Amino acid sequence: MKIWGAAELAVDALSELLGRIGWLIVLYVMFFGLADVILRYIFNMPSMWISITVQYAMVILASVAGPYALNNNEFVKLDVFYERFSDRTKAIIDVFTSVLTFLYLYVLITKGFEQAMNSLGRHEVTPTAVQLPLYHLKFVIPICAIVTLLVVIKKFSFDIRTIIVGHANRD
């Protein structure tokens, strides 16, 4: 039980870390988005690198924010019927539906690494005036999918315990 508690804390810490990278990205896209407008409109010196780095940052944000939001129970559900079930029924259903989640993450991780390796092999860069390497970026996707998988396993273990105990001891 203790080891399990430590593992949970580690998953929480990992997703929190990704979330904080997300905080920085939000600030980045705000300040530099604003700077882009000011440089172009006031100084007549539009930047060729800001918009491409903002796109780049948004890919990272999408990847890191997913596990963070999932770990914080912020993923929207169509809880029209679900909300009426007991803890135990919810847990049993969750275990069943998580089959699809595992399938999705399995593909994101395996195909994601495959694509990142291919991109690395081609030394892929953006075709824009300012060329940014894309192969680092493509590794972010499967790595964040792995963290998401850890979050899902954590929730899965809650569900198993809820099924055994009969009620959830934490939301």
Next chain:
Amino acid sequence: MSTVVITLLMFVVLFVFLFLGLPVALGLGGTGVLFAMIFSPAVLTSAPSNFFSTPWQHIIVTVPLFIFMGNIIRFSGIAESAYDAAYKLIGHLPGGLAAGTVQVCMIFAAITGITPPATITMGQIAYPSMIKYNYSQKIAIGSIASGGALGALIPPSIPFIFYGVLANESIGALFLGGVVPGIMLAIMYSIYIITRSTIQPEMGPPIPRDRRFSVGEKLKAVFSIWPFIVLIVLVLGVIWTGIATPSEAAAVGAGGALLINLVYGKLSWQLIKDSLIFTVNLTGMGLWILIGADFFVNVFSSLGGQSVITDLVTSMPGGQWGVLIMMMLIVLILGMVMDDWAIIMMTTPLFVPILNDVGISTLWYGILLIVNIQVAYLTPPFGFVLFWIKSILPKNVYMGTVYKAVLPFIAIQLIALILLLIFPEVALWLPNKLLDY
């Protein structure tokens, strides 16, 4: 198994899992993977690939930035005082605040060109205030959702641009064509809200007679709205004057919100931190749905979903009307399960040759399509406005409540759609007048 059965089964599996409580994003991705593995393994690569290509679209940056902006003004109390002021001004009307919210949402969504910003921003600001003045959840949610959906119809509008390029139709004419139907819908929503609240005052209670405010109090109220107005004028102003594009205006808005808070002396690290937490959570949720939806559509196409749609239209009897009604029905049904971008991209190349064959104006059809698209934003079970709204509401508001709240507004949208089908001139009058179209 035939293509029809497989594609139908794909939707059935998706909805069984979604209604069993699997998060929407994971349901979309998981169902896509399941069907791709069995029927079309080549398309599996697009699962991770959409994590690159979907957020790579420049307009996506508006999602975190408008969430952040809305949050900063919500936590600072500026929005609340603006709504308090609005209550003093128009609170004597039954449902007045909700009708006002529709107009603000419409202006906001209209100018930014896409729907999520208005929904996200106004949802955070308007909902708590309306609840505070004892408005029913239904009217509060419905007014925000329907007002936000108008963003697709009133120019500038990204959905119109997508359609115009694919259908080779004048974007200027499409923009003009959306104006009258958009305003018509906003008026219809407001009439509905005020009428309903007059008949059932508990939906949107007016200020009791003995608590009405004096002219002096009302004037004072106007002044406390200013930061809110400054922000809207700032975001809309930079777009209208051509200083910034809609996607850049989001950064201007977020920066402006920070500045206003600074002026008000309300800017604190705690405020920024809380807003960042909220923003990253919501962005993660929203983008994973968008990405999952794009992947789901990739799989749907690779299974031959497009030919299923074309066959449905071309097999329809009844000439022009038969074709047009079938197209509208298909867009409506797809709207229950797909997002706007996917519907436009998928159906337009299929429908335009058919429209030209039977002699239906692609301008008129384009306007009907976009009216229909904003129905899609609201129709259960799958609607982006629904997801965004749900995620900014308190945790004890369930999806069932949101569904019920938007139903009357969907009915109004459908009435408008039928009116436009019967009286094309409502849509075509302005482009005819100004462009000799």
Next chain:
Amino acid sequence: ADADSNNDEASADGPPDNVTEWVFQPAFDSGDAGWDNGIVPWIDAVEEATEGSVEIELLSAGSIVSGEEAFGATADGSIDVYAGWATVYGGQMPEGYLSYGLAMGAEDHEEAWEALWGDPDYQIGEIVEEAANQQNLHWAGWSSQGPNSFFTKFPVESMDDLAGHKLRAGGPQADFLETMGGTPVSFEGDEIYTAIDLGTIEGTMWDTGGVESMKFNEVIDYAMLPGWNPSQAQDIFINLDAWDELNDWQQEQIEGIFEDTYFETSEMHMEGVDDSLEAIEDSGGEVIELDEDEIEKMREKSVEEIWPKVAEKSELTKEGVDKYKQFLIDKGKLEE
């Protein structure tokens, strides 16, 4: 497909018994001129030449992967056939800029053909072919879309007129514009119309044939000819493994249509260019043709300042740029 069919003596002289099915996803969708005037005729030609032994399913950009990623997906084999421009895939295969067209390079599609394939002295096309092979691709189709140029609110009669003006430009367009003294702004396709209309920018660089479908004629007042890249071209690539699975006869048949489809589709595109220019004039705009002196100045500056930037992208690209330069010198268009 049967992997052994390549060495199968019996089928080497004609179509094999089995039909090869390919999935074709370009970097663009049916709204682009390259659809009807480029890839659709190419597909028809391939299916006809191979007597139905190759069947191609054409999907819009985004059907399997996004337009940006389709090149890589074709190299990896998730897609069998790809069409696009070096402005999209050049980050992975910069040699594509040679077939895309260099700044003030070939003056039309006929001259571009001469430089890449027609004249045995240059054969720059072989470089593109070799680079494609290194990417696990086979270069199977080429089509010129005519001039890529300036579409502006203000008249561009010489490069001096660009100073201080903000125009939307990406990749090599931005390099050209900056070199000529203008100010490039990076926007995506769907933002340009509104940005010009509202005055955020004063015009855009774009392929002439695409101006009408993007409706830019509604918001701009001037077009310039011959453009900065008078013969901008699009490529078609086939996954090399898929290509190798064909038998010799099929490969020969597909190689056999390369030149014909190049000229056929390039001429179709030129009609689209004329339509676009007409649409610009119909909506009150003006088409400005630069004089020879100005064109020569632009060419010299491009070769001197822009071409080296393209050349430094790879060894092969450098070889191609050098040959292109020699080609222009031999044509008498450039001083030694």
